[in-house]
Amino acid sequence: MVKELLKGNIAIAEAAVRAGLQAYFGYPITPQTELLEYLSKRMPELGRTFVQAESELGAINMVYGAACTGVRVMSSSSSPGISLMMEGLSYIAGTELPVVLIDVMRGGPGLGNIAPSQQDYNQIVHGGGHGDYYPIVLAPANIQEAIDLTVLAFDLAEKYRSIVIVLLDGSLGQMMEPAELPPMQPLRESYPEWATRGAIGRERRIHTSIYLNPVEQEKTNLRILQRWQEVKKNEVRYKSYFLEDAEYVVIGFGTAGRVALSAVRAARAEGNKVGLLRPVTLAPFPAQQIEALAGSSKGILVVEMNSGQMLDDVMACVKGRTPVHFYGRPGGIVPLPDEVLVEIHRMTEKSGRLNGHPRDQWLERMVQHI
Amino acid sequence: MQTEIIISGFGGQGVLFAGQLLAYAAMEQSLQVTWIPSYGPEMRGGTANCTVIISDEEIGSPVVGSPKVVLALNLPSLDKYEPLVKAGGLLIVNASMVDRAPQRTDIQTVMIPASEIAESLGDKRMANMVMLGALLGNLPILPEEAIAKVLREHTTERMQKLLSANLEALKRGMNYLVEKVK
Numbered sequence: 001m002v003k004e005l006l007k008g009n010i011a012i013a014e015a016a017v018r019a020g021l022q023a024y025f026g027y028p029i030t031p032q033t034e035l036l037e038y039l040s041k042r043m044p045e046l047g048r049t050f051v052q053a054e055s056e057l058g059a060i061n062m063v064y065g066a067a068c069t070g071v072r073v074m075s076s077s078s079s080p081g082i083s084l085m086m087e088g089l090s091y092i093a094g095t096e097l098p099v100v101l102i103d104v105m106r107g108g109p110g111l112g113n114i115a116p117s118q119q120d121y122n123q124i125v126h127g128g129g130h131g132d133y134y135p136i137v138l139a140p141a142n143i144q145e146a147i148d149l150t151v152l153a154f155d156l157a158e159k160y161r162s163i164v165i166v167l168l169d170g171s172l173g174q175m176m177e178p179a180e181l182p183p184m185q186p187l188r189e190s191y192p193e194w195a196t197r198g199a200i201g202r203e204r205r206i207h208t209s210i211y212l213n214p215v216e217q218e219k220t221n222l223r224i225l226q227r228w229q230e231v232k233k234n235e236v237r238y239k240s241y242f243l244e245d246a247e248y249v250v251i252g253f254g255t256a257g258r259v260a261l262s263a264v265r266a267a268r269a270e271g272n273k274v275g276l277l278r279p280v281t282l283a284p285f286p287a288q289q290i291e292a293l294a295g296s297s298k299g300i301l302v303v304e305m306n307s308g309q310m311l312d313d314v315m316a317c318v319k320g321r322t323p324v325h326f327y328g329r330p331g332g333i334v335p336l337p338d339e340v341l342v343e344i345h346r347m348t349e350k351s352g353r354l355n356g357h358p359r360d361q362w363l364e365r366m367v368q369h370i
Numbered sequence: 371m372q373t374e375i376i377i378s379g380f381g382g383q384g385v386l387f388a389g390q391l392l393a394y395a396a397m398e399q400s401l402q403v404t405w406i407p408s409y410g411p412e413m414r415g416g417t418a419n420c421t422v423i424i425s426d427e428e429i430g431s432p433v434v435g436s437p438k439v440v441l442a443l444n445l446p447s448l449d450k451y452e453p454l455v456k457a458g459g460l461l462i463v464n465a466s467m468v469d470r471a472p473q474r475t476d477i478q479t480v481m482i483p484a485s486e487i488a489e490s491l492g493d494k495r496m497a498n499m500v501m502l503g504a505l506l507g508n509l510p511i512l513p514e515e516a517i518a519k520v521l522r523e524h525t526t527e528r529m530q531k532l533l534s535a536n537l538e539a540l541k542r543g544m545n546y547l548v549e550k551v552k
Contacts, residue, residue: 005393005405031409115410175406175432176390178397255432262430336435 003178008168009034011143011179012076012102015150017042020185022071023049025062030114031170032078032104048187056081060088067097068207070195072154072188076102078170079120080111082128089163090129094209096224098157101165102150104173107332115332116171118254121309124165125283132221134228135163136235137283139253143177145280151182156235158192160227167282169255169305171334237280238289242268246275248348249293251314252303253279255334260303263340272348282310290317299347301325303340305333308359315358323350326358371426373511374434376451377501378419379443379464384498388441389420391502394520395512396424404432417446424511439509441501443467443484462504464497480504487542493532496539503543514544 006014013035016024024043026036036052043050049066053059059075066073077085082103092099105120107113125137136156140146146168153164191197196205211217241261243249252260257278267274277293279286294300299322302311307330318324327343329335354361375392379385389405396403407420421437423429436456442448444467455461457476466485482504488496499521506514518537525533 003397005390005397005403170409171406171432174409175404176393177404177429178393178402258429259431259433261428265430334433336433337431338435 003180005176006143006147006179006181007034007174007176008143008146009104009173010038011147011181012150012166013038013042014181015147016074016100016154017046017048018182018184019151019154020072020187021048021074021154022187023066023073024075025051025053025059025066025073026075026077027053027056027059027081029078029081031106031116031173032076032081032102035076035102035104035173056084057088060085060092063099063101064088064092064095064097067092067099068095068196070191070197072100074100074102076104078104078106078114079108079117080106082120082123086123086129088129089135090131090133091209093129093133093135093163093224094131094220095207096161096220097207098154098161099163100150100153100157101163103165103167105167105169107330113332114170116169116255116305116334117330117332118169118256118305118309119330120167121282121304121306124167125285125310125313133163133224134231135165135283136160136231137281138164138166138237139280139282140166140168140172141239141254141258141278141280142179143172143175144179146172147179147181149280156231160231162227162231167254171255232284235281236284236286236288238286239278239280240289241276241278243275243277243293245273247273247297248275248299248301248344249297250274250276250301250303250340250344251279251290251310252276253282253310254305256303256305259335259337260340262337263344266337266341267344267348272344274344274348279310285313285317287313287317290314291319294318294321297322299323299325299350301327301343301347302358303335303343304328305335306330308362311359323347323354324358325354326362328362372429373424373439373509374437375422375424375439375441375505376419376437376454377422377441377443377498378417378447378451379467379498381416381418382495383418383443384495385418385441385443386420388498388502389422391517391520391524392422392424392512394524395516396422398516398520399512401426402429404429406432417444417450419447439505441505443497443501445469448472460505460509462501462508464501466497478508480508482543482546484543487546488539491535491539491542493535496532496536499536499539500543500546503540504546505543506540507544507546514540
């Protein structure tokens with residue numbers, strides 16, 4: 001295969017097609033619309049199912065139904081649309097079905113704007129829908145990763161009968177980079193033993209998220225948690241840059257992570273021993289790696305395109321063993337490498353404990369933007 | 371080695387396409403490249419811009435505060451981006467569409483009547499090619515043949531008849547600079 005110059009939204013759509021996507025249900029919303037638009041042409045061309053539903057609620061429930069039949073199924077949306085899907089996601093989780101969802105985040109809360117942001121971290125990583133469930137969350141930082149993780153999403157969804165969400169911001173949806181698409185996989189011919197595809201001549205299989213007997217519901221919850229333990233053991237992924245001899249560590253995912261990479265390189269050029277950890281799986285979270293870095297580094301800087309959501313997860317791993325700093329640009333602003341470099345300087349020049357919570361400290365410095 | 375280029379102008383001046391040509395040409399040369407457009411709720415006739423980063427290593431941020439190169443195709447773009455060009459960088463201005471000269475003295479500036487040159491070749495919409503030529507002539511980050519090759523490959527059938535004019539526009543941009551700029 002050769003590299004092509006691909007736009008994020010299109011690359012994800014074609015990667016899903018080549019991963020054997022059989023049915024897509026969605027509703028347009030910027031900055032994700034090209035994904036749906038592309039599939040509206042591509043899926044029928046291949047004789048596969050594409051439906052633009054009447055709303056995100058309709059779309060996610062069509063996904064739910066199709067998933068019961070064991071087909072490879074996907075939806076995509078952006079922040080406000082994802083919020084509308086939360087009830088359906090909880091039902092899918094409770095029914096233990098494999099589903100892939102793409103969230104191309106925009107600025108908010110509320111209707112917000114269409115600029116790039118990472119505002120959905122908490123909603124996506126820590127549930128969003130009601131109940132104890134644990135979606136796998138993959139966070140690409142470039143177009144090649146967006147392709148590779150979309151393909152992986154389908155495999156993980158089926159392996160763990162889980163929801164897998166590919167979480168990226170609007171700029172990744174809109175930008176172009178050279179990337180290589182995978183070869184076209186043949187569509188599946190056999191279906192998992194749980195799939196409901198007609199019960200003639202055998203016992204009926206029932207998919208439900210209703211367990212009126214709490215004992216059965218508790219069993220289900222524990223089974224879901226047990227499966228999650230397996231995911232945590234097997235599926236943690238991250239990328240590290242310059243960590244071998246790093247005295248200070250920057251942590252950021254997706255676009256914030258790659259912006260931080262530019263700043264870390266600039267800091268290295270100045271002679272500062274700074275490294276970068278970029279989580280690729282937000283769930284499962286690279287907790288062990290961050291715990292180890294907390295023990296070996298003089299400070300950690302978390303960079304996000306929100307007001308500090310992953311920050312809480314990092315702090316839970318650090319457990320106060322090293323000072324944690326925070327820099328964020330919420331609302332649809334992409335931080336620039338120079339801004340992150342200033343924060344690296346602040347971290348490396350300041351020794352000892354921070355005076356208060358890193359988010360409070362950051363907010364004090366942000367008054368100029370209010 | 372990394373070069374950041376912002377191309378900015380009115381919607382319809384072909385700034386996004388010019389950026390894509392650079393990106394395709396960089397890819398031809400086995401370089402790393404990112405292309406990112408402004409994609410806000412733009413008005414018809416409003417401004418459009420894209421950022422192209424070309425590098426020989428993995429590209430970090432796809433956006434920059436101070437680009438090395440700016441191609442300003444109209445006055446709002448000159449006003450917006452002149453202050454941002456990195457010291458020692460390059461600012462190329464479409465002189466046909468502005469009423470003032472750049473004021474910075476710590477950067478290299480090139481005033482080229484791109485729209486007029488394009489119009490003399492048959493279509494003022496080729497101003498983007500003249501500007502691209504001015505970039506390559508002044509800062510040879512990519513060979514002319516690479517742009518010519520991708521221009522041939524990524525021009526729609528309907529536009530093929532304009533191909534030789536576009537190639538000429540590119541050349542005129544390059545030559546203009548050779549004459550005017552040391």
